[in-house]
Amino acid sequence: MALREVLQFPDPRLKRVSEPISEITDVIRDLARDMCDVMYDEPGIGLAAPQVGEALRLFVIDTEWSEDGGEREPKVLINPEFTRREGSITWEEGCLSVPDYTADVDRAASVTIRALDLEGQEIIEEAEGLRAVCMQHEMDHLDGILFIDRISRLKRGLYTKKRKKQLAAEAKE
């Protein structure tokens, strides 16, 4: 089956605040599976439902896998909430929805998240380093926030200009 398309900046659907999931149905299970397929195919280490056009509070994450061997152990988090954020860390982030750009972003160094899994069971996830950064990045997607919203206005402006030029050139092809 065809992979779902990842929305790209400046698609306005990336700016929406996502809705909580009220019931874990087959539709949600299919969405989570499709998102894992997209994450590994891109490749990425996380993906949030709004990036595939679904304004729902769900993301998938796997910061351990690698194309040359690491085990795939995707985690699906439904209706996630932070219960702890501690310390600070600066990480050079990228985003599957923000092509050809990375930038340093300040985040909490260590977090705890409470969420539901696909069986509707409560799960508690503790993370630090890259996994904590990725979880905060994915949580931001659920609130319509991109990592470029967390960099200086100057840097964001320069990227936006470059991206608009890129899109204009693609439209001429």
Ligand code: K1U
């Ligand atoms: O949400 C997304 O767009 C996924 C994004 C997550 C992320 C990466 C880095 C810092 C914070 C959040 C990505 O996965 S970008 C691709 C990437 O980082 C990567 C891809 C393959 C192997 C290792 C990393």
Ligand code: ZN
């Ligand atoms: Zn992203």
